[in-house]
Amino acid sequence: MTTTERPRRADAERNVKRLLEAGAQVFASTGTALPLEEVARVAGVGKGTLYRHFPTREHLLAALLAATFADLADRAAQLRAELEPMQAYEAWLAEFDRMPAGYRGLRSVLVEALGDDASVIATACGPMKEETARILADAQAAGMVREDITANDLLAVVAGLPEGLRRGAEAHPWLGVLIDGTRTPASARSTR
Amino acid sequence: MTTTERPRRADAERNVKRLLEAGAQVFASTGTALPLEEVARVAGVGKGTLYRHFPTREHLLAALLAATFADLADRAAQLRAELEPMQAYEAWLAEFDRMPAGYRGLRSVLVEALGDDASVIATACGPMKEETARILADAQAAGMVREDITANDLLAVVAGLPEGLRRGAEAHPWLGVLIDGTRTPASARSTR
DNA sequence: ACCTGAACACCGTTCAAGT
DNA sequence: ACCTGAACACCGTTCAAGT
Numbered sequence: 001m002t003t004t005e006r007p008r009r010a011d012a013e014r015n016v017k018r019l020l021e022a023g024a025q026v027f028a029s030t031g032t033a034l035p036l037e038e039v040a041r042v043a044g045v046g047k048g049t050l051y052r053h054f055p056t057r058e059h060l061l062a063a064l065l066a067a068t069f070a071d072l073a074d075r076a077a078q079l080r081a082e083l084e085p086m087q088a089y090e091a092w093l094a095e096f097d098r099m100p101a102g103y104r105g106l107r108s109v110l111v112e113a114l115g116d117d118a119s120v121i122a123t124a125c126g127p128m129k130e131e132t133a134r135i136l137a138d139a140q141a142a143g144m145v146r147e148d149i150t151a152n153d154l155l156a157v158v159a160g161l162p163e164g165l166r167r168g169a170e171a172h173p174w175l176g177v178l179i180d181g182t183r184t185p186a187s188a189r190s191t192r
Numbered sequence: 193m194t195t196t197e198r199p200r201r202a203d204a205e206r207n208v209k210r211l212l213e214a215g216a217q218v219f220a221s222t223g224t225a226l227p228l229e230e231v232a233r234v235a236g237v238g239k240g241t242l243y244r245h246f247p248t249r250e251h252l253l254a255a256l257l258a259a260t261f262a263d264l265a266d267r268a269a270q271l272r273a274e275l276e277p278m279q280a281y282e283a284w285l286a287e288f289d290r291m292p293a294g295y296r297g298l299r300s301v302l303v304e305a306l307g308d309d310a311s312v313i314a315t316a317c318g319p320m321k322e323e324t325a326r327i328l329a330d331a332q333a334a335g336m337v338r339e340d341i342t343a344n345d346l347l348a349v350v351a352g353l354p355e356g357l358r359r360g361a362e363a364h365p366w367l368g369v370l371i372d373g374t375r376t377p378a379s380a381r382s383t384r
Numbered sequence: 385a386c387c388t389g390a391a392c393a394c395c396g397t398t399c400a401a402g403t
Numbered sequence: 404a405c406c407t408g409a410a411c412a413c414c415g416t417t418c419a420a421g422t
Contacts, residue, residue: 162348
């Protein structure tokens with residue numbers, strides 16, 4: 001996002017591209033614990049080159065996930081524009097919950113990133129978090145969702161739903177449980 | 193639990209005891225990623241001795257957590273005996289949610305263990321899971337909790353609540369969100 | 385200015401030698 | 404029968420030499 005795009009030597013640029021392709025491939029097959037040595041090998045570059053461009057595993061993961069996060073932020077904005085507050089809220093959480101499927105370990109990486117604002121991945125999540133905050137605020141303003149929760153924690157809790165819950169393609173009840181649980185309680189609606 | 197307690201040579205027994213003490217100490221300060229080499233060093237035994245008695249990190253963790261899990265199972269049984277179904281349900285989940293506090297990484301270890309019946313730690317969780325199943329069944333039989341959830345997934349979802357939610361000592365709203373979300377929906381109560 | 389890969393460090397795991 | 408610690412393996416990280 002705010003990365004300064006300095007001009008790069010042609011070979012450096014080519015290597016970054018190869019590393020991202022190799023990273024995506026190894027990430028898809030191995031998950032978030034992807035062996036960095038293998039990424040360099042698949043990319044056909046030295047390990048030092050990987051380290052020069054991506055000083056930590058989180059930097060590589062952030063780069064690999066950046067496009068997905070940006071797309072998701074756009075999708076959230078779209079849902080907010082098209083749907084009523086509570087429908088947008090439910091639809092967006094369902095999309096967010098679906099995202100980490102198939103990437104081993106991504107849920108816990110997301111939980112960690114959402115719990116540490118200083119994390120490199122948290123930065124990549126920024127626009128997504130802002131859209132979530134808007135959607136949540138709309139639903140709260142409409143009196144549909146309890147006021148004592150934050151967008152950041154909401155995403156963290158959804159991301160923290162265990163991977164194993166999805167048996168085959170069938171939907172699990174837990175996202176619905178969470179959404180129901182965040183509705184404004186009947187007691188609060190009548191007394192206020 | 194079902195471990196066959198063979199007689200052991202006196203030095204072996206002493207070493208196991210030392211390893212468990214050292215393990216508890218390192219676990220408390222480092223969390224679930226405790227360096228095994230350090231455990232052996234603190235215990236004053238060779239690394240080979242650690243590996244002989246605890247072939248994997250999970251075996252060591254299971255041994256370290258066994259007493260806590262057994263106590264929790266007893267506590268669950270006690271709550272079930274003393275309270276009305278829904279109160280027992282809420283009180284038990286609150287106690288279970290409090291347990292991993294202070295042990296870095298324990299929540300995700302629990303999530304993983306609850307997602308894999310073959311895991312060594314899952315075995316240690318057995319009695320706790322059985323009590324949870326009874327408490328859940330009671331609450332469901334009383335018509336208070338939705339029927340489409342299982343005890344195992346319930347524990348996994350509670351364990352999966354992010355560590356970072358607890359800022360200081362103040363309670364977080366998310367356990368309440370989950371409990372509310374698992375209540376039998378008003379629609380189901382009226383139509384059935 | 386950037387790349388390379390040997391070298392280093394860390395730590396989990398194995399095993400030959402010892403008691 | 405069990406213990407020990409050197410040796411090995413794996414992999415992340417650094418850096419001197421090269422282009």
